[in-house]
Amino acid sequence: MTGGQALARQLVNEGVEVIFGLPGDQLMAALDALVDTPEIRYIVTRHEQGTTYMADGYARTSGRPGVAMVVPGVGVYNAATGLATAYACSSPVLLLAGQVNRHGIGKDLGLLHDIHDQLDVVRPITKWAERVLEPHAIPAAVRQAFFEMASGRPRPTEIEIPPETFIESEEVTLLRRADVAPIAADPELVDQAADLLAASKSPVVIAGGGVVLGGATEGLRAVVELLSSPVLTTREGKGAIDDRNPLSVGTAWVNRRVQPLIDAADVVLAVGTRGQGMNLTKGQRLIHLDVDPDQIGRNHPAEIALAGDAAATLALLEEALRERVHQRPSRTEEATALRQSVGEQLRAIGPAAHMVELLRQGVPEDGILVCDTTTVAYMCHMHYPVYAPRTYLSTSYMGTLGFGYPASLGVKVAAPDRPVVTVTGDGGFLFAATELATAVQHGIHTVTIVFDDNAYGNSNRDQREKYHGRELGTALRNPDWVAFARSFGAEGIKVDDVEKLPAVLGDAIAASSETSTVIAVPMDRLPSPF
Ligand SMILES: Cc1ncc(C[n+]2csc(CCOP(=O)(O)OP(=O)(O)O)c2C)c(N)n1
Numbered sequence: 213m214t215g216g217q218a219l220a221r222q223l224v225n226e227g228v229e230v231i232f233g234l235p236g237d238q239l240m241a242a243l244d245a246l247v248d249t250p251e252i253r254y255i256v257t258r259h260e261q262g263t264t265y266m267a268d269g270y271a272r273t274s275g276r277p278g279v280a281m282v283v284p285g286v287g288v289y290n291a292a293t294g295l296a297t298a299y300a301c302s303s304p305v306l307l308l309a310g311q312v313n314r315h316g317i318g319k320d321l322g323l324l325h326d327i328h329d330q331l332d333v334v335r336p337i338t339k340w341a342e343r344v345l346e347p348h349a350i351p352a353a354v355r356q357a358f359f360e361m362a363s364g365r366p367r368p369t370e371i372e373i374p375p376e377t378f379i380e381s382e383e384v385t386l387l388r389r390a391d392v393a394p395i396a397a398d399p400e401l402v403d404q405a406a407d408l409l410a411a412s413k414s415p416v417v418i419a420g421g422g423v424v425l426g427g428a429t430e431g432l433r434a435v436v437e438l439l440s441s442p443v444l445t446t447r448e449g450k451g452a453i454d455d456r457n458p459l460s461v462g463t464a465w466v467n468r469r470v471q472p473l474i475d476a477a478d479v480v481l482a483v484g485t486r487g488q489g490m491n492l493t494k495g496q497r498l499i500h501l502d503v504d505p506d507q508i509g510r511n512h513p514a515e516i517a518l519a520g521d522a523a524a525t526l527a528l529l530e531e532a533l534r535e536r537v538h539q540r541p542s543r544t545e546e547a548t549a550l551r552q553s554v555g556e557q558l559r560a561i562g563p564a565a566h567m568v569e570l571l572r573q574g575v576p577e578d579g580i581l582v583c584d585t586t587t588v589a590y591m592c593h594m595h596y597p598v599y600a601p602r603t604y605l606s607t608s609y610m611g612t613l614g615f616g617y618p619a620s621l622g623v624k625v626a627a628p629d630r631p632v633v634t635v636t637g638d639g640g641f642l643f644a645a646t647e648l649a650t651a652v653q654h655g656i657h658t659v660t661i662v663f664d665d666n667a668y669g670n671s672n673r674d675q676r677e678k679y680h681g682r683e684l685g686t687a688l689r690n691p692d693w694v695a696f697a698r699s700f701g702a703e704g705i706k707v708d709d710v711e712k713l714p715a716v717l718g719d720a721i722a723a724s725s726e727t728s729t730v731i732a733v734p735m736d737r738l739p740s741p742f
């Protein structure tokens with residue numbers, strides 16, 4: 213078979229059902245093979261940033277790798293913001309990249325889309341990347357990429373293939389997908405952790421994205437309830453515990469308002485987080501569980517380092533705690549009181565907390581919220597309760613403006629029967645609002661709320677508050693959102709009274725079986741939520 217066919221067939225073997233791509237010269241033989249591969253849906257985007265954002269949204273919703281395909285050089289650079297974001301969010305995204313002709317790789321001949329060393333471009337934002345030059349080598353490379361994404365910490369991978377390799381025919385052996393078994397941490401260390409936790413007076417559990425991605429929410433709940441320990445999540449960890457659980461205090465992300473709980477803890481159990489911003493003091497004892505040993509102790513020395521799969525290790529910890537813990541004093545009142553106090557403090561800042569409450573009213577229980585980098589989204593991180601894993605997406609430490617809308621399309625492809633809502637600003641939405649064309653073309657319908665303050669508001673606020681109001685480059689003049697959305701064949705609505713948001717959102721969600729909706733919410737510039 214041809215290299216293009218080898219790629220398509222091995223992707224099918226790995227369970228791939230969709231590729232987000234944008235075509236070009238060096239990829240045409242790979243696309244040609246996909247024409248004969250009905251198992252894989254090809255969704256064409258309007259900019260390569262959309263391919264990796266969508267693949268990321270797909271991966272984080274489905275729990276399976278998302279696949280993007282782009283031309284070399286310029287295409288890879290355009291896709292890089294999505295890959296970097298997926299890297300920050302531990303999301304398994306495979307970037308299939310083209311290359312220049314084999315004889316020219318690394319020779320700086322000025323071939324179309326030539327950049328000197330493409331692998332150097334993707335190395336800082338991938339867990340594993342490889343160039344493949346022969347058709348027969350494609351299945352093993354694809355299998356390896358999927359193994360890397362399924363084992364240990366999920367992170368992006370890249371495979372780059374020159375055009376001749378897609379075109380040429382060779383004897384090719386397709387491979388069965390690799391089996392990956394989760395590995396728990398050392399049981400002796402787990403016992404030590406159980407001893408320490410059982411003897412603790414005021415433990416706190418901090419749950420990060422690793423709990424969500426590792427499918428460890430049940431284990432976490434069991435451990436938290438056995439200990440009667442209040443639990444905080446990170447922004448990526450939202451959904452690690454149902455926020456309606458009385459022990460859930462909320463999100464610790466830049467949220468100094470929950471710091472008193474951490475300060476009062478004698479033992480901290482951190483799971484699936486590097487603990488950035490956790491601010492432990494010297495005497496506090498940290499039990500740190502992470503699938504990536506590199507993350508353990510990164511922000512505070514760990515007394516007990518549990519390197520292993522979150523779900524498998526929490527199952528062992530639960531068992532060990534059951535032998536040691538009997539009826540600890542309830543701390544639900546303490547957790548509830550702090551949660552309420554944080555809510556009051558956030559409401560006192562300005563209207564954003566109330567907007568988030570209206571938003572939560574409008575998003576059904578099984579709805580998925582995708583956050584861009586905007587003030588209301590920051591408030592969502594701190595104030596939007598999440599009920600289930602994989603129903604809340606942000607960009608973690610990458611803070612990627614423009615991610616939200618395209619990512620939501622990938623989410624919707626993975627969960628076509630669930631409502632998908634994006635929270636974005638007027639600045640962030642226009643980074644990739646042209647993907648409305650993709651949504652309408654492929655029938656991927658979501659609801660986008662554009663909080664419009666006619667500004668790159670976060671930066672504008674910095675100028676007003678920290679630079680004596682000397683404004684430059686932060687005011688925006690926006691299109692007519694309703695006309696803009698309609699020009700793509702989507703629906704557009706302007707909401708003058710924010711109190712109407714739940715009802716308008718409800719209608720838009722109901723309509724999202726058939727149409728995409730952009731809801732513009734004009735508003736004043738908001739104060740800092742921090
Ligand atoms: C790719 C990228 N470029 C620039 C920034 C810096 N930045 C963070 S927030 C922001 C303004 C966002 O404007 P908007 O989407 O309208 O939301 P608002 O701040 O007004 O709430 C900017 C420019 C970023 N985070 N990411």
Ligand SMILES: [Mg+2]
Binds near residue numbers: 639663666667669
């Ligand atoms: Mg704005």
